[in-house]
Amino acid sequence: MGYLSCLDTVKPVRDAIEVINGKWKLPIIISVMTGNERFTDIQESIPGITPKVLAKELKDLEQHQLIKRVVVDDYPVKILYKPEPYADTLTPIIEALKGWGLNHRKKIFEKE
Amino acid sequence: MGYLSCLDTVKPVRDAIEVINGKWKLPIIISVMTGNERFTDIQESIPGITPKVLAKELKDLEQHQLIKRVVVDDYPVKILYKPEPYADTLTPIIEALKGWGLNHRKKIFEKE
């Protein structure tokens, strides 16, 4: 019989997950917010990420208006990735995940 | 040259993502924390989830000690899924995602 409705929470959580899903989006946002602007710098700041994946995820994040791709017309042309103001709204999520991750690792180590 | 290190944040965030990854884990935790205990109730409380996926994710969540599977020896046998205390530590993450998701939906609607 009747189940308890949890849609008020489940729906918005799913909306958020859809934007920041996958292994790489939050790490990339964190890197860009930390101040990494160049493709290569972002890549080197995130262990294990490949250029193919990075390029694809940067495009996704641009579409969601979390970062912007800036072409600087020096010679030679420079490409910079900068956080949009909207990226700041992700800070509570990032902090919550960071805190949980730190605690979780501590918990795992205590056990084994 | 040198990139800025963001590993202090990226690493724990990735640890957290590894546990709650995918489309369904948080919705299931939310449903169980809301009070849904039976397999069928959980399934009905989360639109779109199939029994195969639910069964698999419930096993994952049990392994991470976020929920427990309780066999009640009535006749007939009842199977209940209950949140472990550790699930409560996910509340800040869930709340952050919920808040962001609500705001994001508002933002999208304003635009179009």
Next chain:
DNA sequence: TATAGCGCTTTCCTAAAGGAAAGTGAAATA
């Protein structure tokens, strides 16, 4: 006896994620 409910499992399938390695074109540097 037939049907329904519960908690799944099984099979089959597609799509998306992700990784490895190499390459590319333009410009800078040695």
Next chain:
DNA sequence: TATTTCACTTTCCTTTAGGAAAGCGCTATA
């Protein structure tokens, strides 16, 4: 002139996620 850097792209491949549909063993109910 040769090499390196930058910002990618391309190809190929494997893995994982996830969905659709059916079925299964058990019990309860009509």
